[in-house]
Amino acid sequence: MKLSTLLTRENRGRVASVLGGLILLPFVLSLVGAPFTGEEEMPGVFLEQPDPQYENCVRDAEYMRFQHMDLLKDTREQVIREGVKGGITLAGCGDCHRNREAFCDRCHAAVTLNLDCWGCHYYPETAAERIAARNGR
């Protein structure tokens, strides 16, 4: 089929609008869907028991959500290689976020990330049980 038979003078406008609609579809969908996605699907704020000695988290929520792993890795290098102590610790996260299952494991399980942290580092409540389970396997 020739292009000229598709794009006749009459339906040229229709084809153009369909193409334009296809191109704009993702943007339109994201605008329409904005109220329905987002915060509700995130497992909420995980502040089980805020410690009164801390006003805020070490970084803002947006940073922590997407870059907490960079922060933890950088801190780890500093602590282990350079001996800079007294900063962020894994156990320190547990001061406010008491429930590790909700705070760490839920999201990491959703993206099938297997965290090795708790084999060695202590986190309140569930760490011991996990090691017992792993050793029994």
Place this chain on the structure above:
Amino acid sequence: MDRRNFFKTTGAVLAGASGAASLPVLSSCTSEPARAEESVLSGKRWGMVIDLRKCKPGCTACMDACREENNVAYHGDQRWDIHWLRKVQIRPEDETVAGEEKAVLLMCNHCDEPPCAQVCPVQATYKREDGIVLVDHHRCIGCRYCMIACPYNARFFNYKETEEWPNKDYPKRSHGVAESCHFCAHRLDQGGRPACVEACEAVGAGALVFGNLEDPDSEVSRLVAEGSVKRIRDDLGTEPKVYYLGL
């Protein structure tokens, strides 16, 4: 100008020009980036003097304290037990020679030229600025080269995890990583002293003396300067920082 001289002069000119051109590039590559602040580890070189004459026979206070402090795995099975500190009985090799049997406390010697760090394929074992030989257990792949390289048999491997966790403030080790004494680096960084040294003082022996070898006024420096100290396998050139009195 004949052919030979032509090549000589052009070669010399080209070499000089390229050398001059590459100099600033090279110097910019090798220059160290400026450190913003002085490291907390600088000016220190930790060492230990073990006075075997004061070490009580049958006493295990240092070893027990080490286990409690560092969550060193004890399974009650020789194959899997880990000993950051251990006492061995030594006696003269030639049985006809008179000599007393004595217990020697063995541990990681924190060599200045650590063979374990040299062989580590992932740089998990490394010597920190203050001379402590440490294992970054996050990086360790469990190849056990360091165990073979160590002339002091001070390295141990976690064949399995322990469920005991006496000191929750300090991490345990997962299975599949190597470990050894680290002079309680986590305590030193907070201004403390190794757990074994405190335990030895607590039982009244005071056989373990720990301090900064850089500081000429420290007790370890004084004992080392006296000259009667010995190091194990001093001939290997590993420059250990654990000294023995009465060995």
